[in-house]
Amino acid sequence: MSTVEGRRPEDLDELLAAYALDAVDDVERRTVERHVAQDPDAARELRSLRETAAKLGASEASAPPAALRAALLSQIATTPQEGRPTPQGARADLDDRTAPLAAPGRRTARRMNEGFGRRALQLAVAAALVGAIGVPTVTALQERGRAIEAEQRADLLSDVLADPSAEVLRAEVSGGGAAVAVLTDDRALLVADGLEELDDDHVYQLWAMRDGEALPSTLLPPAEDGTVQALAEGYRAGDGLALTIEPAGGSEVATTAPILVLLPG
Amino acid sequence: MSLPQPSTKDPTVVSSEALMVAVAQGDQDAFAQLYDRLARAVHGTAQAVLRDPDHAAEVTQEVMLEAWRTAARFDPAQGSVRTWIVTLAHRRAVDRVRSVQSQRDRDQKVLDADTDRPFDAVAEEVEETMERQRVRHCLDSLTGTQRDAVLLAYYGGFTYREVAEKLESPLPTVKSRIRDGLTRLRTCLGVES
Numbered sequence: 313m314s315t316v317e318g319r320r321p322e323d324l325d326e327l328l329a330a331y332a333l334d335a336v337d338d339v340e341r342r343t344v345e346r347h348v349a350q351d352p353d354a355a356r357e358l359r360s361l362r363e364t365a366a367k368l369g370a371s372e373a374s375a376p377p378a379a380l381r382a383a384l385l386s387q388i389a390t391t392p393q394e395g396r397p398t399p400q401g402a403r404a405d406l407d408d409r410t411a412p413l414a415a416p417g418r419r420t421a422r423r424m425n426e427g428f429g430r431r432a433l434q435l436a437v438a439a440a441l442v443g444a445i446g447v448p449t450v451t452a453l454q455e456r457g458r459a460i461e462a463e464q465r466a467d468l469l470s471d472v473l474a475d476p477s478a479e480v481l482r483a484e485v486s487g488g489g490a491a492v493a494v495l496t497d498d499r500a501l502l503v504a505d506g507l508e509e510l511d512d513d514h515v516y517q518l519w520a521m522r523d524g525e526a527l528p529s530t531l532l533p534p535a536e537d538g539t540v541q542a543l544a545e546g547y548r549a550g551d552g553l554a555l556t557i558e559p560a561g562g563s564e565v566a567t568t569a570p571i572l573v574l575l576p577g
Numbered sequence: 578m579s580l581p582q583p584s585t586k587d588p589t590v591v592s593s594e595a596l597m598v599a600v601a602q603g604d605q606d607a608f609a610q611l612y613d614r615l616a617r618a619v620h621g622t623a624q625a626v627l628r629d630p631d632h633a634a635e636v637t638q639e640v641m642l643e644a645w646r647t648a649a650r651f652d653p654a655q656g657s658v659r660t661w662i663v664t665l666a667h668r669r670a671v672d673r674v675r676s677v678q679s680q681r682d683r684d685q686k687v688l689d690a691d692t693d694r695p696f697d698a699v700a701e702e703v704e705e706t707m708e709r710q711r712v713r714h715c716l717d718s719l720t721g722t723q724r725d726a727v728l729l730a731y732y733g734g735f736t737y738r739e740v741a742e743k744l745e746s747p748l749p750t751v752k753s754r755i756r757d758g759l760t761r762l763r764t765c766l767g768v769e770s
Contacts (some may be wrong), residue, residue: 316631317685323752325756326752326753326755326756327752328756329755329756329759329760330730330736330752330755330756331738332759333727333731333755333759334667334668334671334730334731334734335729335730335731335735335736335740335755336736336737337736337738341737356770357770359655360763360768360769360770361759361760361763362585362656362660362664363656363660363768364759364762364763364766364768365664365667365759365765366660366663366664366667367708367712367762367766367768368727368731368732368762369618369621369625369663369666369667369731370618370621370622370659370663370708370710371621371708371711371712371713372621372622372624372625372709373617373618373620373621373705373709374617374620374624375617375620375623376616376617376619376620376634376637377630377634378635380616380634380637381609381612381613381616384612384638384641384642384756385605385608385609385612385639387642388605388608388642388645391610391642391646392646393601393603393645393646393647393648393649394646394647394650395649396602396603396648396649401697426719432666432755449732454617481769486590504712507728519703519707521703521706524706525706526703526706526707526710532692552703554703554707556707564708564714565707565711566707566710566711567711567767569704569707570703570707573703575703
């Protein structure tokens, strides 16, 4: 194809897609770039096509050699940046440096059953969580129903914790709340507290992480007294757990980034 | 982030865009944090195109260094940092594969699709897993010819003319399959357009 400078190529939409995949030669590359520089609609289209293509690449993410990180960090220490003095020059003037940014929040899973008194620890966890669930001190009739449910939930939790193979993991939920997972040889129980309430169009969905796959699992029921508890359907020993927010009814593949990740040690 | 963030926001997480601003001002710690977030995507993109660990490592290093050198040029209005850097990685990988590998070699490597990825249970992020599944799910929603055209173009490093030759299809057909395949992916992946 050929274009007169400034005239919109007839196959522009197709060229933009090919360009976004780097499937053009250098001449076509320049043609597209020249055109996009003067056509805001084409520029907008290219942005979304590039973002799509970038997802193809990112989906193949793999670890670079471990030594690369250190090599790069020492390289940048002596590599000038465009529009700035060399790094040594910048460092000499401390007032110029921005304050270091806070470390990004990390969702960490800690095993709570390390150390002595594993059984005692499990019972303590059960007691603390039962307290959080709110075994009621009031015995008013209209709260009887809630009380019975809370006791049933506490019973399930104690039951799972009593399993000798139980491993307890705890993590913060991104966006608010905390969760404990109790993993045994045949069951995984999630207890989450303080989760943000979702609207009717969304639901919390559990995923079982196994062999590099995220397998769809239970949709969390609505919280009672701010706490929700669920067994992970389809769970098998060794699986990790993850939680995402999905459209009501759940999804076959996750559509948002996980807000909680719990991986067994 | 690749998968969209859910509506709940975590105020303690610094965005990659904010890290880039710091990098542009010479903050080496911010660069290290960006490396930790993005190097796998950069390396994976390069490896998927080059199918050679040494070349992939070199391209990763080149691209991250270029990100350091040209950080001030990054314009958030043009898209996310992740898109910017993966786009750069893909471009460098394609340039390299076109200059070092004959067409015939690349044919074979793209067609022998790598389904046996070594699974790194400890290091691999759960989010990466979900993203990979989402892309596969969306690729499956394309017609066979759309998928072939897009994958040959993206991972094979072929121009659309070369793709037409490989698929033994007319040029206009291949051009529209690339376009339709990519826009279908765009919709399925939830990219705003």
